[in-house]
Amino acid sequence: MKISYDWLRTLISTDKPADEIGRLLTGSGLEVEGIEELESVPGGLRGIVLGTVLTREKHPDADKLSLTTVDVGDDTPRQIVCGAPNVAAGQRVVVALEGATLYPTTGESFKIKKSKIRGAASEGMICAEDEIGLGQSHAGIMVLDTDLPNGTPAAEYFGLGSDSVFEIGLTPNRADAASHFGVARELRALLRQPCHLPDINHFHAPAEASKPVSVTIEDAEANPRYAGLLLEGVQVGPSPDWLQRRLRSIGLSPINNVVDVTNFVLHELGQPLHAFDADQIAGNQVCVKRAEAGEKFTTLDGTERSLKAEDLIIADANGAPMALAGVFGGKTSGVSDATTRVFLESAYFAPAVVRKTSQTHQLKTDASFRFERGTDPNMVLIALKRAALLLQEVAGATVAAPIVDEYPTHIGHTQVRLRLPRVEKLVGQFIAPERIRQILTDLDILISEELTDEAGQAEWILSVPPHKVDVTREADIIEEILRIYGYNHVALRPHNSASYLAQFPNPEPEIIRQNTARLLSGQGFSEIITNSITNSLYFEKSGENNEALVRLLNFNSAELNIMRPTMLHSGLEVVRHNVNRRQRDLKLYEFGKTYRRKADGQYEEQNKLVIYLTGNTAAETWQQKSDKATYHQLAGAVQQVLASLGFAQPASQPVQHPYLAGGLTLLAQNQPVAQLGAVSSAVLKQLDVSQPVWYAELDWDWLMRKYKNALVARELPKFPEVRRDLSLVVDKMITFDQLQQIARRTEKKLLQQVNVFDVYEGDNLGAGKKSYSVSFLLQDPTQTLTDQAIDQVMTRLIQQFEQQAGALIRK
Numbered sequence: 001m002k003i004s005y006d007w008l009r010t011l012i013s014t015d016k017p018a019d020e021i022g023r024l025l026t027g028s029g030l031e032v033e034g035i036e037e038l039e040s041v042p043g044g045l046r047g048i049v050l051g052t053v054l055t056r057e058k059h060p061d062a063d064k065l066s067l068t069t070v071d072v073g074d075d076t077p078r079q080i081v082c083g084a085p086n087v088a089a090g091q092r093v094v095v096a097l098e099g100a101t102l103y104p105t106t107g108e109s110f111k112i113k114k115s116k117i118r119g120a121a122s123e124g125m126i127c128a129e130d131e132i133g134l135g136q137s138h139a140g141i142m143v144l145d146t147d148l149p150n151g152t153p154a155a156e157y158f159g160l161g162s163d164s165v166f167e168i169g170l171t172p173n174r175a176d177a178a179s180h181f182g183v184a185r186e187l188r189a190l191l192r193q194p195c196h197l198p199d200i201n202h203f204h205a206p207a208e209a210s211k212p213v214s215v216t217i218e219d220a221e222a223n224p225r226y227a228g229l230l231l232e233g234v235q236v237g238p239s240p241d242w243l244q245r246r247l248r249s250i251g252l253s254p255i256n257n258v259v260d261v262t263n264f265v266l267h268e269l270g271q272p273l274h275a276f277d278a279d280q281i282a283g284n285q286v287c288v289k290r291a292e293a294g295e296k297f298t299t300l301d302g303t304e305r306s307l308k309a310e311d312l313i314i315a316d317a318n319g320a321p322m323a324l325a326g327v328f329g330g331k332t333s334g335v336s337d338a339t340t341r342v343f344l345e346s347a348y349f350a351p352a353v354v355r356k357t358s359q360t361h362q363l364k365t366d367a368s369f370r371f372e373r374g375t376d377p378n379m380v381l382i383a384l385k386r387a388a389l390l391l392q393e394v395a396g397a398t399v400a401a402p403i404v405d406e407y408p409t410h411i412g413h414t415q416v417r418l419r420l421p422r423v424e425k426l427v428g429q430f431i432a433p434e435r436i437r438q439i440l441t442d443l444d445i446l447i448s449e450e451l452t453d454e455a456g457q458a459e460w461i462l463s464v465p466p467h468k469v470d471v472t473r474e475a476d477i478i479e480e481i482l483r484i485y486g487y488n489h490v491a492l493r494p495h496n497s498a499s500y501l502a503q504f505p506n507p508e509p510e511i512i513r514q515n516t517a518r519l520l521s522g523q524g525f526s527e528i529i530t531n532s533i534t535n536s537l538y539f540e541k542s543g544e545n546n547e548a549l550v551r552l553l554n555f556n557s558a559e560l561n562i563m564r565p566t567m568l569h570s571g572l573e574v575v576r577h578n579v580n581r582r583q584r585d586l587k588l589y590e591f592g593k594t595y596r597r598k599a600d601g602q603y604e605e606q607n608k609l610v611i612y613l614t615g616n617t618a619a620e621t622w623q624q625k626s627d628k629a630t631y632h633q634l635a636g637a638v639q640q641v642l643a644s645l646g647f648a649q650p651a652s653q654p655v656q657h658p659y660l661a662g663g664l665t666l667l668a669q670n671q672p673v674a675q676l677g678a679v680s681s682a683v684l685k686q687l688d689v690s691q692p693v694w695y696a697e698l699d700w701d702w703l704m705r706k707y708k709n710a711l712v713a714r715e716l717p718k719f720p721e722v723r724r725d726l727s728l729v730v731d732k733m734i735t736f737d738q739l740q741q742i743a744r745r746t747e748k749k750l751l752q753q754v755n756v757f758d759v760y761e762g763d764n765l766g767a768g769k770k771s772y773s774v775s776f777l778l779q780d781p782t783q784t785l786t787d788q789a790i791d792q793v794m795t796r797l798i799q800q801f802e803q804q805a806g807a808l809i810r811k
Helices: 017-029 154-158 180-191 242-249 257-269 349-361 367-371 377-396 422-427 435-443 475-487 509-522 568-579 629-644 681-686 700-703 737-744 787-805
Strands: 001-003 033-039 050-059 064-071 078-082 092-096 115-117 121-122 161-169 214-217 223-231 273-277 285-290 297-300 305-306 314-315 319-322 341-350 404-406 414-419 446-454 457-463 584-598 603-614 651-654 659-666 671-679 694-697 722-731 749-759 769-778 808-810
Touching: 001 180, 001 242, 017 161, 017 180, 050 154, 078 121, 115 568, 154 422, 154 659, 180 257, 180 435, 214 223, 214 404, 223 377, 242 257, 257 273, 257 305, 257 367, 257 377, 273 319, 273 377, 285 341, 314 349, 319 509, 341 377, 349 367, 414 422, 414 475, 435 446, 435 475, 509 584, 509 629, 568 584, 568 603, 568 681, 568 694, 568 700, 603 629, 603 700, 629 659, 629 671, 629 694, 651 769, 671 700, 694 700, 722 787, 737 749, 737 769, 737 787, 787 808
Parallel strands: 214 285
Antiparallel strands: 001 161, 033 161, 050 064, 050 092, 064 078, 115 121, 223 341, 223 404, 273 341, 285 314, 297 305, 314 319, 414 457, 446 457, 584 603, 603 694, 651 659, 659 671, 671 694, 722 769, 722 808, 749 769
């Protein structure tokens, strides 16, 4: 948003430099992103002054040149060679001094230097109007009629002042500052200087009209206020120079005097206006209503648009649309060169209605920018009268009818309670009640009541004007106070603290997720992020109930039409993509969600951590061969993750997973927390993956709920550990996990570790048998183990293996 400093000073009196004003505005929340210096003419006539021709003589060596002496306010007159035929002694002239740069109306700029012309010294230049960029004439020098002293800057004589234009990054919540008057109101509080609205006291309207335009509002919720004014005798044409300069200073191009006035008032007061050709309003009636679905309407840009039922339109007596309310006008009802009667609209439209229409039709205008953020309903009539007076001045308009002001739904002030001790608590510094009162008054926030609560603390009931659309709560009031008080005035304390409303979870799930990601990345895994939308063909099975799938009602692609019930397939797509590009050795992991529809029709989301392992574990080198990735490497990674979350020794059972061909389910507290194994060949074929893939899926939601962050530190044992080995022949159905559980149930004090270091199957063992070679580490933290104690433990273990697993001890 651009704000002209020269324009701003017509609303608030200040002589502070532009850069200081920029710092004040930025400190209050209206961030000034840049300040551009704007000159009325190039160069700003710097180095050009008024002077008087004292003498004029013919140049001795040139018939068309004259030698002059000119008083430019210095102690010594300047000798200047002049080629203009109309130069004469006694004239008041415009003189460019040595060092000045001239920007002529046509041609390149040039710098004035002390020189010799046909042998005569020349210390400046007497200028024609085209030579300084003020016109087209080059018939002779400019001859002035003025009493200003010699040496007066020419810019002062011609009234050409420079301007500074602020580029303000307006945040969506500061709709109150979306105009020059809005910024002036902000400076009123910052500078403690009064600001004022443009004078509209000279506005007069007749008591009645012969052909009035009536207004009907069908949807008062969408349009709480609508005002209009009929003007006759309008002469559409170019705007005067002052109006064009104002608009150009903020980056707008002048169009005609009627449109320019509406744009001028919008940027001056923040109230959008729209001018209709009154002769194009059928039945002299304006109706504010919702559009008919599918209704066609051609806007000012010549585009035919199909309207929606929720669009608010301005229609005539026949119901034909003339404008999209608060957004854009219509092509046929707009002002043209032939327009002589204008109906001027000034209204307040509900922000949500304008925002929806603007988004639907992708129309972003200066009017919609303000309406969709919230305008001031109390500015409606002020802006209308201001525009009418300007149109009387620049277009010869006459007010032909009284103002029509339909205001069925009054918008009042907002009542907000402010507890003064709360100000200090949130700001972090005491602000005197007198200063708070002053700030609120400068911001147009009234103190309706001053109360005392049960604890004897001061409490004010405030009345907030409707142009403060973002101020609705006590915290908003305190923010307003702090903005004007100044963030830089809040002292930093040695020990700062913050007050907050939200309760932060402990432990923080995001921190745990990041730690787990670092753990896996440290083992060489790469994180992936895949689409949570996938293809239903992966999961639909003929003759089965597929109601658990969460289907998209409005999908863009038949291959992306459901929310994924498992993360396996989307990860396998990544594996396939890489394998097809000869990247076959992959270690991947992903955090994500799965989705399913429950039997009761409700939907369920579950957070998962999944891990993929395929190809070789490492690249082949001269030092070692490359080995294929194995289940045990995947299991090791999973167990490290579980251990980091506080589940170091999970139990296991055979996996029951629809897409895995064997593997284990790991349990913590008898709850399945991880499933891992080889992806079935059917799934690999379906996804066109050409090599085996190991896959693990962890229930991240359960792990977060039961997360154990307690770190237990123990003193290192002082006494040595003892290892004993057993070779057990058991049925093939017996797993090592079962043997481990038997061992731990049998000896809970001395047994520290159970490990299998060999598995053997052969004909000499008998059919259906296999042999486990198992090591047992025994240790007593209080004393050195004796042979008798070790033998007792091993005897009990052998007995339990024989009884519970039918084991044969090989000796």
